[in-house]
Amino acid sequence: SQQGEEDPQALSIQEGENATMNCSYKTSINNLQWYRQNSGRGLVHLILIRSNEREKHSGRLRVTLDTSKKSSSLLITASRAADTASYFCATDSGAGSYQLTFGKGTKLSVIP
Amino acid sequence: EPEVTQTPSHQVTQMGQEVILRCVPISNHLYFYWYRQILGQKVEFLVSFYNNEISEKSEIFDDQFSVERPDGSNFTLKIRSTKLEDSAMYFCASRTGYTGELFFGEGSRLTVL
Numbered sequence: 001s002q003q004g005e006e007d008p009q010a011l012s013i014q015e016g017e018n019a020t021m022n023c024s025y026k027t028s029i030n031n032l033q034w035y036r037q038n039s040g041r042g043l044v045h046l047i048l049i050r051s052n053e054r055e056k057h058s059g060r061l062r063v064t065l066d067t068s069k070k071s072s073s074l075l076i077t078a079s080r081a082a083d084t085a086s087y088f089c090a091t092d093s094g095a096g097s098y099q100l101t102f103g104k105g106t107k108l109s110v111i112p
Numbered sequence: 113e114p115e116v117t118q119t120p121s122h123q124v125t126q127m128g129q130e131v132i133l134r135c136v137p138i139s140n141h142l143y144f145y146w147y148r149q150i151l152g153q154k155v156e157f158l159v160s161f162y163n164n165e166i167s168e169k170s171e172i173f174d175d176q177f178s179v180e181r182p183d184g185s186n187f188t189l190k191i192r193s194t195k196l197e198d199s200a201m202y203f204c205a206s207r208t209g210y211t212g213e214l215f216f217g218e219g220s221r222l223t224v225l
Contacts, residue, residue: 031212042203042216086156092212099168100214103153
């Protein structure tokens with residue numbers, strides 16, 4: 001898989017259910033971030049997790065990071081129709097570089 | 113809430129023409145970026161800009177591309193001679209320098225005919 005690659009590519013769930021998206025990456029990272037993009041719109045930052053952190057929460061979002069497996073997951077609990085969007089993970093390698101490498105994203109559809 | 117603004121929202125141009133995309137980053141931010149997203153594909157890094165100079169650029173950012181911060185508020189991306197494959201959504205982003213969080217604009221859709 002390529003740096004910052006999410007799976008599944010598409011996910012369809014009922015409102016109220018939880019949605020889990022996964023991200024894998026290849027090289028060592030400094031930070032991993034998750035962004036959301038509504039169709040045709042800009043990206044909105046959701047959460048940042050540092051390489052020395054294992055879990056982080058923000059509202060209905062929970063992100064985990066396993067650096068030994070080079071993977072992260074984003075859990076959205078009690079999903080709403082308004083959560084329908086594409087979700088991207090993005091990594092930076094640190095060492096003075098803050099260039100983000102994005103994955104292809106997971107397209108989440110939440111059915112009311 | 114402060115936001116990154118981009119103009120134009122959509123530009124259609126003929127192949128070979130010059131295009132300038134404009135961005136106004138958030139005022140107290142120090143780092144500025146251009147990314148692009150070809151339809152249906154991943155968001156790709158083009159260039160980062162700090163302290164009035166390019167700090168990093170990708171292989172995509174060849175001699176046809178240039179960036180400028182002409183007046184302390186605007187941040188522009190120029191494509192000198194557009195190609196069909198330059199058709200994409202171009203996103204400007206900025207960050208404070210204290211965190212890695214990027215704030216993105218809504219994008220400029222460039223269509224090259």
